[in-house]
Amino acid sequence: MPPPALSEPGPAAQTPGPPLRLPVAVALAVAAGAALLLALPPYDLWWLSPAGVALLAAAVHRRRLRAGLGLGFLAGLALFVPLLDWTAIAAGWLPWMILSLSQAFYVGLAGLAGSWLSPVADRWRASWPLLTGLIWTTQEFLRDRTPFGGFPWGRLAFSQGDAPVLRLAAWGGAPLVTFVVAVTGGALVALAWRRWTRAGLLGAAGFAAVAVVLTLAPAAVPLTAPAGASTTVAIVQGNVPRLGLDFNAQRRAVLDNHVNATLGLAADVAAGKQKQPGLVVWPENSSDIDPLRNDDAAALIQSAADAINAPILVGTLQRTDVDGDFYNVGILWRPGGAGPDLDQQYAKRHPVPFAEYMPLRPIARLVSDKVDLVRNMLAGDRPGVVDTGAAVLGDVICFEVAYDDIVRDTVVGGAQILAVQTNNATFNEAEARQQLAMVRLRAVEHGREALMVSTVGVSGFVDAQGAVYGSTGFNTAAVVVRDMRLDGPSTLATRSGIWPEVSIVFGTVVALLVALPLRRRRAIIDSGDVTGSEER
Known part of the structure; x- marks a missing residue:
């Protein structure tokens, strides 16, 4: 239906007509x-x-x-x-509707x-x-x-x-x-x-x-592409035994998947089929077993780092001494038996309310009987700037890529490339692709090459013009290796905040x-x- 006839704009305009029916x-x-x-x-x-x-x-x-x-x-x-x-x-249909x-x-x-x-x-x-x-x-x-x-x-x-x-x-x-x-x-x-x-x-x-x-x-x-040195980065998408909320019950199998994929990459490097990476990035929750408290998990991660002869950024849950409280962290694990570098780790700064921590728990319990499955994730207090030796990463975890200030803080803090560790195993491919779209914007916004690595997909690399490379499938295991340019111009967006x-x-x-x-x-x-x- 065409809009109703209108008077022309201006100080002398007549009374406007009606709105649309x-x-x-x-x-x-x-x-x-x-x-x-x-x-x-x-x-x-x-x-x-x-x-x-x-x-x-x-x-x-x-x-x-x-x-x-x-x-x-x-x-x-x-x-x-x-x-x-x-x-x-x-979470079920009711929290979906409320959100x-x-x-x-x-x-x-x-x-x-x-x-x-x-x-x-x-x-x-x-x-x-x-x-x-x-x-x-x-x-x-x-x-x-x-x-x-x-x-x-x-x-x-x-x-x-x-x-x-x-x-x-x-x-x-x-x-x-x-x-x-x-x-x-x-x-x-x-x-x-x-x-x-x-x-x-x-x-x-x-x-x-x-x-x-x-x-x-x-x-x-x-758009000015980063013109500095480059480093070879591998992202490991180990996959999980099956999709769904209960995958955390099989967290040892998830860790094994990422270890075995990295050992496979090391074999390919030794055979000349892949370039030697200077850095390997695993996704969020790649080890739901806290390797700082579990010797078996630590030994597995160390074996992978030693085999690939490169540091691994591991996504894990770091327990506290308070029952139920934990941090969601990316921690750098160095090869040669060096183990975890406690000075180079990032704790997620923006846990998701009602999913990773539960505000108003008594009221929320009236909405969903799954409320008590949500433990208490604590927030980190510093930007995700991780110096791996091969590159300085701007690390953000999962939904944090949607928040302007959290990503910008890493670039202001010296990040040479952007890294998004995520876990889409309890969601679907649409959510993963929506997240990758955010990574594309962040790469252009800050003039930095970027990567996203997920347990199940979608994982991939993004250049500073927003183009995607090496994108993986969903609910599959994959390893992707790419040379990434470091640094880049300080964009007007980064400077103006x-x-x-x-x-x-x-x-x-x-x-x-x-x-x-x-x-x-x-x-x-x-x-x-x-x-x-x-x-x-």
Whole structure:
């Protein structure tokens, strides 16, 4: 259905027309969520991200605030319920629904903000793309941090792995990529929501040009590849005996898998079939047996390090003397009988609430009978900068790759390459590919080559332009060896840190305040029953 006829923007504009009919708006909101979902891995239809943003912007334009909130929430449900279905594999359907509902609420806030800012977009139509970019980036700013440290899954930026706009991550990280994608969506809705007069056609041409330029021009953004020395790195995906929550009961078999795969690599090196690596990286939970407390596990890991004659970054759980408390760590295990290097280890800084530790445990127990399966993972207190001798790693563990500051801290701390240790055995391939998309963005953002290694897949290497190499299959055993370039330029995104995002959030606050007098004026007009449009 075409949008209703509109007056042209400007100070002398007449009273705006009504919003879209509610059934149409509901359909657009659901379509918006579906488009945003299909833009993300494993579908990777990146061009649907701005389309999804545009559909929601059209649905909420000129609606009452509660309708904007509801339509945004509906779009969020269409996005997050299927996107996060992998959480139900381990936790069950109820936690999956609670997480999806909580994430959808933030999209609801974006819908509410879109409704609130409608008078500004009507008065200054050229501002609509900018307002849309501000809304989406601020929504992600809030969702990435609240509650319990936030959950950044499903950001617009993480859908752009194959898009030219990914290159903008080197200038402003994930927030800038999200902002530009959302501005493009705002240009699309402003293009469609025009009055088709001569002046309207001129404005439409301008919005079309904005959308095309923002989509294609980032391909010209220069990215400087690391030009320093290189080192050979091997990633070992040992696989687990079977997928599912109960794989931890077979943790010795998981450790054996990674040891045996490394011994196989050592045999290939000795036979001249593989290059000698300077470093081997095992995934998160590759040894769920604490090798600092279990001599058998320590002996197995040492045998692998000695055979390959290279240090191994081992993902393990480090127990404490407090019953049930532990750290999720990457610890460097050196060859030649040297053993664990306790000065070169990283403890995960951002454990996942309700999965790796349980806030509000008595209340959570009412939601799921699996609550008490969650032990108490403690948070580390320093960035994951690990000097292996062959390279300085920026180590992050599993979901931490989604958090801007945790990755950036490693680069500021001297990381030459980025390493993501993860364990996808209780999830599925879609979740693994969503995580790899984040690694691609981080590599571009910080100008560093990167790797992701998983117990079951997907594992692989990523260059500083975001291209993936040596990607493995899912639920298989694999060893991949690659030369990685060290260091790289200090990107603008690394240097500027959080400030681009803070600037965008500040701009959103200003826009919301600017809308206040316009909304009051609109309310006075509505009280005179000029249009009655806001009742829809």
